[in-house]
Amino acid sequence: MKQTLSVMVVNxxxxxxxxxxLFSRRGFNIESLSVSTTEDKNISRMTxxxxxxxxxxxxxxxxxxxxxxxxxxxxxxGTSYVDRGMALFKVAAGAAxxxxxxxxxxxxxxxxxxxxPNSLIIEATGSESKIAAxxxxxxxxxxxxxxxxxxxxxARGIKAGSKKGGxxx
Amino acid sequence: MKQTLSVMVVNxxxxxxxxxxLFSRRGFNIESLSVSTTEDKNISRMTxxxxxxxxxxxxxxxxxxxxxxxxxxxxxxGTSYVDRGMALFKVAAGAAxxxxxxxxxxxxxxxxxxxxPNSLIIEATGSESKIAAxxxxxxxxxxxxxxxxxxxxxARGIKAGSKKGGxxx
Numbered sequence: 001m002k003q004t005l006s007v008m009v010v011n012x013x014x015x016x017x018x019x020x021x022l023f024s025r026r027g028f029n030i031e032s033l034s035v036s037t038t039e040d041k042n043i044s045r046m047t048x049x050x051x052x053x054x055x056x057x058x059x060x061x062x063x064x065x066x067x068x069x070x071x072x073x074x075x076x077x078g079t080s081y082v083d084r085g086m087a088l089f090k091v092a093a094g095a096a097x098x099x100x101x102x103x104x105x106x107x108x109x110x111x112x113x114x115x116x117p118n119s120l121i122i123e124a125t126g127s128e129s130k131i132a133a134x135x136x137x138x139x140x141x142x143x144x145x146x147x148x149x150x151x152x153x154x155a156r157g158i159k160a161g162s163k164k165g166g167x168x169x
Numbered sequence: 170m171k172q173t174l175s176v177m178v179v180n181x182x183x184x185x186x187x188x189x190x191l192f193s194r195r196g197f198n199i200e201s202l203s204v205s206t207t208e209d210k211n212i213s214r215m216t217x218x219x220x221x222x223x224x225x226x227x228x229x230x231x232x233x234x235x236x237x238x239x240x241x242x243x244x245x246x247g248t249s250y251v252d253r254g255m256a257l258f259k260v261a262a263g264a265a266x267x268x269x270x271x272x273x274x275x276x277x278x279x280x281x282x283x284x285x286p287n288s289l290i291i292e293a294t295g296s297e298s299k300i301a302a303x304x305x306x307x308x309x310x311x312x313x314x315x316x317x318x319x320x321x322x323x324a325r326g327i328k329a330g331s332k333k334g335g336x337x338x
Contacts, residue, residue, distance in 0.1 A: 006316070011198070012198060013192075013193050013196055013197065013198045014193035016189040016192075016193070016199055016202065017186060017189035017190040017192070017193040020185040020186035020189050020190075021186040021189075021190070023182075023185075023186070024182050024183035024185070024186040027182055028182065029180070029181060029182045030185055030204070031205075031206070032204060032205040032206070033185065033202065033203070033204050034202070034203050034316075034317070034318040034319050035199070035201060035202050035319055036200075036201040036254070036317035036318065036319050036320075037200070037201070037317070038315055038317075039304070039312065039315050045315075045316055045317070047316060047318075082257065082282055082283045082290050084255070084257065084282065084292060085205070085255070085318065086253070086254070086255040086294055086318060086321065087321075088251065088253065088321060088323045090323060090327070092327060111294075113251055113253065114251045114323075114325050116325060116326045116327065118326075118327055119326060119327045121251050121323055121325070123253060123294060125255055125280075125292060125294055135208070143208065144327060145323060145324075146207055146208050146214075147175070147203075147214055147216060147321040147322065147323050148203070148205035148206070148207075148214070148321065149203040149205065149216075149254065149255060149318030149319060149321050150203050150204055150205050150318060150319070151205075152255065152256075152257055152316040152317065152318050153316065154257045154259060154283075154290055154314060154316050155314075156283050156285060156290070157285045157287075157288060158259070158261060158285065158287055158288045158313060
């Protein structure tokens with residue numbers, strides 16, 4: 001079962017290695033991971049998507065809590081949250097195919113972010129399934145390259161989302 | 170100096186920990202990282218942004234090449250590439266502020282992806298500086314939470330972008 005964890009950590013060297021090491025020692029393959037600084041430059045936020053049963057993930061969360069650099073962990077799985085990712089697709093579209101590619105872009109409310117005579121780079125955001133759908137739609141034109149962010153997730157509403165209250169540790 | 174690396178790796182347990190460990194042992198703090206599967210489910214692609222001088226990054230790249238799970242590394246720094254990230258902002262906007270928040274969203278071509286009576290979740294994509302600008306614009310309304318993806322990057326054009334040719338290893 002896909003589990004989505006939101007982990008606040010101190011932004012310092014080695015934290016990512018320690019967190020990733022914890023998952024790998026338990027045999028969990030991280031499906032996607034995004035880490036970036038937050039509004040407080042001393043704190044980073046990781047969104048980690050892993051496939052695993054709830055019991056084992058709970059064990060990993062307990063281990064994570066023991067890391068001194070981990071400030072807060074939220075398992076968003078089963079709660080009401082928004083999760084989205086972004087992808088860039090490079091499509092081999094010259095003048096002949098461009099109009100048709102632009103139709104796909106419009107339908108999926110994606111954006112063209114780079115233009116070359118024989119290629120376009122398209123930015124798409126959304127759920128995993130929406131990004132998979134636009135990939136399918138672009139495939140016939142020839143996808144030369146794909147880059148994806150990991151998914152990021154945020155609890156809906158103010159109450160559930162105020163993760164900075166520090167009640168989890 | 171900010172360096173942007175695009176690293177193709179075999180999608181298996183422990184790879185992220187090994188890659189992250191390599192950076193941390195050299196004292197590099199990873200500023201942002203995105204990892205996700207590619208069109209080939211056996212291969213993941215990491216976009217890593219680190220702050221470091223070119224010489225040391227080259228050393229790290231050499232070490233990365235030695236990891237059997239690393240398929241290909243591209244240092245995009247100094248080349249022509251597109252780099253973008255995504256952020257979600259939860260803003261404490263009730264009925265009174267909503268119209269004004271929507272103006273900011275329109276100006277920055279962002280999207281509202283969740284609606285609650287007293288909060289909105291806004292999705293923004295773009296360069297680091299654009300995302301910083303929208304954050305500034307939203308701050309007066311009260312930002313309750315921010316999540317960012319790491320940046321992802323893609324070389325412009327077809328020639329420079331065909332990274333799957335396998336010439337780097």
